Amino acid sequence: MPIDGTPTPLTPAPVRIFxxxxxxxxxxxxxxxxxxxxxxxFPLITTLQPNANFNLPPGCWTDDTSQALCIAESLLAGTWSLEDQAGRYVKWWKQGYLSVTGRCFDIGTATRKALGIWARSPDSLGAVTTPAEEDVLLTVAGKLGERQYQGNGSLMRVLPIALAFWKYPEEAGRLARESSRTTHPNEMCQEACEFYVRVICYILRHTEGQECHDLSFGKGDLLRMMRWWEWKDEELRRRLGDGKFVNKEEGEIKTTGWVLDTLEAALWVFFNTSSFEDGAIKVVNFGDDADTVAAIYGGLVGAWHAKEEGFWVGRVKEWRDGLVKREIVEGVAERLKATEFKPMAGYGNNILIE
Incomplete structure (x- = not known):
């Protein structure tokens, strides 16, 4: 299938972030x-529907969104602290912080195990880096660094780092890798987070004039980025590095919880559809780990197709209007887009916010 050659609209970064x-x-x-x-x-999904898995009404978001909001709130607090991020995840897990229902109703295996380690750390809810933080990270790495823990639980939440640090792509990529260490320390998980964040930064920089303000900037440019990316993980390189995955048949695309399958599926849908609506319908009907793959697709395609006018229409507007506790997500998004983040002098130092 030929890649849609329509260039992304020249939309201001704050609109794309939101x-x-x-x-x-x-x-x-x-x-x-x-x-x-x-x-x-299951019947074709085109509307927000009840979630029979957890007895929830239509429009309820899950752990993907909750943990992304946790990262966003940690960034907006003005510091970079993995301990603070983990503390917010623990608070979500134990107390329903930033949950659509006020409780944690779904959590991944690796995340639960990692948060159990953080919850036993006496300073796990602190807001600054301490020596204890690195001790916990080493414990998490020792227990959850093997191949069987190459899940998508850190990739699903990493988007806010790109939205905050899009002007500084190298910094954003470094922080994305760091953020994965709290629950998913495996190298593949870290690199998937770094790559996804760099793609979002690439989109925002090109459309805001940080690179070239190219009126013809299209999806082919993103494919070229994938080809020159210096992949560290060999499996990621083999599956994604040459860009040929976009030519796979739909039946070859898997939506398991493995981070490589997840990233490939989200990218495949992005490259093989021409609108947010069409891609969203396609990706959610893949089933399996549909919410997580869809969330990762949603962050990418929202940055790509965002427009000041004409985006929130028809079915897309219905989806937005039906989102439960939409004001929580929109409130965080408004603050993210209004905040000027600057790179840090070093790990653990305060983020400078204007």
Whole structure:
């Protein structure tokens, strides 16, 4: 299938930031009812539906959005601290912080195990870097660094780092890798986070004039970025590095919880559809880990297709309007887009916010 050659609209970065985070939540909620369902075994999903997995009404987002909001709130607090991020995840897990229902109703295996380690750390809810933080990270790495823990739980939440540090792509990539260490320390998980964040930064920089303000900037440019990316993980390089995955048949695309399958699926849908709406419908109907793959797709496609006018229309507007506790997501998105983040002098130092 030929790649859609339509260039991304020249939309201001604040609009893209807001739309990207909101689209993550929308796609999460849209895909949640299809989670755990085999592809082709359920009626086509085109609207927000009840989530029978957890007895939730239509429009409820899940752990993908909650943890992304945790990272965003940690950044907006003005410091870079993995301990603070982990503390917010623990608070979500134990107390329902930033949950659409006020409780944690779904959590991944690796995340639960990692947060159990953080919860036993006496300073796990602190807001500054301490020697204890690195001790916990080493414990997490020792227990959850093997191949069987190459899940998508850190990739699904990493978007706010790109939205905050899009002007500084190298810094954003470094911080994305760091953020994965709290629960998913495996190298593949870290690199998937770094790459995804760099793609979002690439989009925002090109459309805001940070690179070239190219009126013809299109998806082909993103494919070229994938080809020159210096992949560290060999499996990621083999599956994604040459860009040929975009030519796979739909039946070859897997939406398991493996981070490589997840990233490939989200990218495949992005490259093989021409609108947010068409891609969202396609990705959620893949089933399996539909909410997470859809959330990752949503963050990417929201950044790409965002427009000041004409985006929130028709079915897309219906999805937005049906999002439960939409004001929480929009409130965080508004603050993210209004905040000027600057790179840090070093790990653990305060983020300078103007």
């Amino acid at each position: 739309t990207s985070l909101l689209c993550l939540a929308i796609c999460d909620a849209l895909g949640a009812p299809a989670e755990f369902q085999a592809r082709g075994t």
